[in-house]
Amino acid sequence: MSIITVSNLKKSYGDLEVLKGINFNVDKNDVVAIIGPSGSGKSTMLRSLIHLEEINDGTISIDGQELVKNGVYAKAHDLKQITSKMGMVFQHFNLFPHLTVKENLEIAPKMAKKEAIKVIQQRSEELLHKVGLTSWAKSYPAKLSGGQKQRVAIARALMMDPEILLFDEPTSALDPELTGEVLQVMKDLAQEKMTMIVVTHEMGFAKEVATKAIFMDNGEIVESGEPGALFTNPQFDRTKAFLQRSLSS
Amino acid sequence: MSFDYILSVLKPMLEGAQVTILLFLIAIVISIPFGFLLTLASRSNIRMISWMAQGYIYIMRGTPLLLQLLFICFGLPMLPVVGEYLVLDRFVAACLGFILNYAAYFAEIFRGGLLSIDKGQYEASQVLGMNRWQTLTRIIIPQMFRVALPAVANESVTLVKDTALLYAVAVPELLHFAQTAVNRDFTILPFFLAAIIYLLMTLILSLFFKFLERRFKFE
Numbered sequence: 001m002s003i004i005t006v007s008n009l010k011k012s013y014g015d016l017e018v019l020k021g022i023n024f025n026v027d028k029n030d031v032v033a034i035i036g037p038s039g040s041g042k043s044t045m046l047r048s049l050i051h052l053e054e055i056n057d058g059t060i061s062i063d064g065q066e067l068v069k070n071g072v073y074a075k076a077h078d079l080k081q082i083t084s085k086m087g088m089v090f091q092h093f094n095l096f097p098h099l100t101v102k103e104n105l106e107i108a109p110k111m112a113k114k115e116a117i118k119v120i121q122q123r124s125e126e127l128l129h130k131v132g133l134t135s136w137a138k139s140y141p142a143k144l145s146g147g148q149k150q151r152v153a154i155a156r157a158l159m160m161d162p163e164i165l166l167f168d169e170p171t172s173a174l175d176p177e178l179t180g181e182v183l184q185v186m187k188d189l190a191q192e193k194m195t196m197i198v199v200t201h202e203m204g205f206a207k208e209v210a211t212k213a214i215f216m217d218n219g220e221i222v223e224s225g226e227p228g229a230l231f232t233n234p235q236f237d238r239t240k241a242f243l244q245r246s247l248s249s
Numbered sequence: 250m251s252f253d254y255i256l257s258v259l260k261p262m263l264e265g266a267q268v269t270i271l272l273f274l275i276a277i278v279i280s281i282p283f284g285f286l287l288t289l290a291s292r293s294n295i296r297m298i299s300w301m302a303q304g305y306i307y308i309m310r311g312t313p314l315l316l317q318l319l320f321i322c323f324g325l326p327m328l329p330v331v332g333e334y335l336v337l338d339r340f341v342a343a344c345l346g347f348i349l350n351y352a353a354y355f356a357e358i359f360r361g362g363l364l365s366i367d368k369g370q371y372e373a374s375q376v377l378g379m380n381r382w383q384t385l386t387r388i389i390i391p392q393m394f395r396v397a398l399p400a401v402a403n404e405s406v407t408l409v410k411d412t413a414l415l416y417a418v419a420v421p422e423l424l425h426f427a428q429t430a431v432n433r434d435f436t437i438l439p440f441f442l443a444a445i446i447y448l449l450m451t452l453i454l455s456l457f458f459k460f461l462e463r464r465f466k467f468e
C-alpha cells in the first residue's frame with residue numbers, strides 16, 4: 001500500500017514548465033533516492049509534497065488523504081493535518097539562530113500544544129542523544145559545525161513524529177569530512193524503517209541505503225527502480241550520461 | 250568661577266534634563282511599536298494600506314523634524330474650523346511630533362531587519378506546523394529586533410540629541426536653561442555643562458544598547 005502517490009504533477013514558473021507530469025509512488029518504509037542534474041526539478045517536486053510549492057495540476061495523496069486533487073487543494077485545516085505527517089530537512093539546515101539547540105527542537109511541539117511540556121522535553125533529550133548532541137543542548141546554532149547543525153535539523157523534524165521525512169540535498173552544504181556523520185543518522189533512520197525521500201548527490205548513499213531510485217531530468221522522471229539495477233544497468237542514455245558524469249567527478 | 254556658581258546653574262539645567270529624559274522615554278516607548286506596525290502595514294497585501302504606510306514613511310523621513318514640530322505646535326491651530334481644537338500643550342505637541350517622526354525611522358530600520366531574514370526561516374516554521382502568528386512572534390520578530398538593534402541604538406542616541414529641538418518650540422528643557430544662563434551671566438560655562446550632561450545621557454544609552462547586543466548575541 002503506497003503511503004505517497006503522485007500523479008500527473010505539473011508545475012510552472014511563468015512560462016517555464018519545471019515539472020511536466022510526474023508520476024510515482026512511495027511505499028511505507030521505502031527510502032527513495034532522487035537523483036538528477038541541477039535544475040531538473042528535484043527540489044520543486046519534493047517541496048510540492050509538503051506544500052512549500054503550489055502545483056498547477058495533478059494529484060498528491062499522502063497516507064490515503066488527498067493533499068491536492070487535479071490541481072485543487074484541500075481545505076486549509078486539512079492541508080495542515082495532511083502535511084503534518086511529513087517532516088523536512090533542508091540543504092541549509094534552517095535552524096532558528098536565536099534559539100538554543102534544545103529550544104529549536106521544542107518550540108514547534110510546544111506551539112502545537114498537544115502534549116505536556118514534560119513529554120516534549122523528554123523526547124528532545126532522547127532525540128539529541130540519538131543524534132549524538134546531548135552536550136550541545138544549551139548551545140546556539142552559531143556554535144555548531146555544519147554536520148552538527150544538520151543533525152539538529154533532523155532531530156527537530158523528528159520531534160513532530162512524522163511518518164515521512166523529506167530531505168533536500170542534506171549534505172550538499174557540508175564540508176566533505178562532515179557528510180559521514182549526517183549520512184550515518186539517516187542510515188540509522190532507514191534501519192528503523194522511517195519512510196524517507198532523499199534528493200541527493202551521494203551516489204554511495206543512494207546505492208547502499210535506498211530501496212528505490214528515481215532519476216529526474218528536465219522536469220520528468222526518466223527512469224526509476226531498484227537502485228542496484230538503475231546504477232549498474234540504466235535503460236536510457238540520459239541516465240547513463242548522468243551517472244557517468246557523477247561517478248567520475 | 251566658584252563651585253557655588255556651577256551648582257546654581259546646574260540645578261535648573263538638571264530640571265531641564267528631566268524634561269529631556271521624559272520626552273525621550275515617551276518618544277522611544279511609543280515610536281518603536283508604532284514603527285513596527287508601520288513596517289507591517291507597508292508590507293501589507295492590501296495595496297491601499299501599504300501605499301499609505303509607505304507614503305507616510307516617505308513624508309516623515311523626507312522633511313525636517315523641526316518643520317514637523319513647528320507645524321504641530323503652531324501650524325495646526327491655524328487650520329480653519331478644526332484649528333481651535335488643535336491647540337495642544339507644547340510638551341504634548343512635542344511628544345507627538347517626535348513619536349510621529351521617529352516611528353517612520355524605526356519602521357525603515359525594521360523593514361531592513363525583516364528583509365534580512367532568510368526565507369528558509371519561514372519554510373522551516375511552516376513545515377514544523379507553526380501558524381503565521383506563531384512564526385511572526387516566535388521566529389521572525391525576535392530575529393528582526395536582533396538585526397535591527399545596532400541601528401535602533403544609533404537612532405536612539407540621535408533622539409537624545411534631537412530633544413534639543415524643543416528649544417525651538419519654547420518647551421524649557423536642558424538646552425533652554427543653559428542658553429538662559431549664558432545670556433544672563435555672560436559665560437560659556439553652561440554650554441560645557443550642557444554638553445557634559447548630553448554626553449552622559451548618550452553614554453549611558455550606548456552602554457545599555459551594548460549590553461543588549463551582548464545579551465542577545467545568540468552565540
Ligand SMILES: Nc1ncnc2c1ncn2[C@@H]1O[C@H](COP(=O)(O)OP(=O)(O)O)[C@@H](O)[C@H]1O
Nearest residue numbers: 013016018036037038039040041042043044045
Ligand atoms: N521560485 C522560482 N522561480 C522561478 N524559477 C524557479 C524557481 N524555483 C526554481 N525555479 C526553476 O525551476 C527549475 C527546477 O528547479 P529545482 O527544482 O530547484 O531543480 P533541482 O532541485 O533539481 O536543482 C530550474 O530551472 C529553476 O531555475
Ligand SMILES: [Mg+2]
Nearest residue numbers: 042043044169
Ligand atoms: Mg535542488
